[in-house]
Amino acid sequence: MNSPEPKAGRNYWPAAIIAYFVCAIIFVVSFTVFASRQREDLVRADYYDEEIHFQKQIERVKRTDPAQAELAIAYSAQRQEISLQLPAIQSGNATGQVLLYRPSDARLDQRHPLAVGANGAQTINARQLQPGLWKVRVEWSCNGQDYYFDRAIRVRLPQG
Secondary structure (H helix, E strand, O other): OOOOOOOOOOOOHHHHHHHHHHHHHHHHHHHHHHHHOOOOOOOOOOHHHHHHOHHHHHHHHHHHHHHHHHOEEEEEOOOOEEEEEOOHHHHHHOEEEEEEEOOOOHHHOEEEEOOOOOOOEEEEEOOOOOOEEEEEEEEEEEOOEEEEEEEEEEEOOOOO
16 A cells, blocks of 8 residues: 655744744843943942941931921922921021932932021922922931931922
8 A cells, every 4th residue: 555655845943943042142132232221320329338327317317206297398389399397496507408319310319408497497499300209308417416307299390
């Protein structure tokens, strides 16, 4: 009995295996180039030095806790300004700074000197701030004691 001979067709397996490995290599090289071009922003440029001083930060926050009711940070979209309020008893001789910290882009961070009035209030112009999440960090000294307070705000464009 004669059995039919299989047709000699083209075998695509070697070409498919080679194409698979070529695509895998192209993907790995492309991903490596992409990953190497990404910015690597730490929270701070001096992140590791700041970690050493963390205990001092904890003490500043604990010292600020009793005055939490008198502290306030608020953003007004209509006036495009940030207002902050320190305890009035500390306003006369408080020195320090206000850091406007942008978690998503360290290049947008801004520092302002602390300049509270007799009532403990200060306003900061926010017209130049990009819309989005900002953290307002206030560090000040009064009578030889250091204090720290922060709040997150969301900057929005004025509606009009």
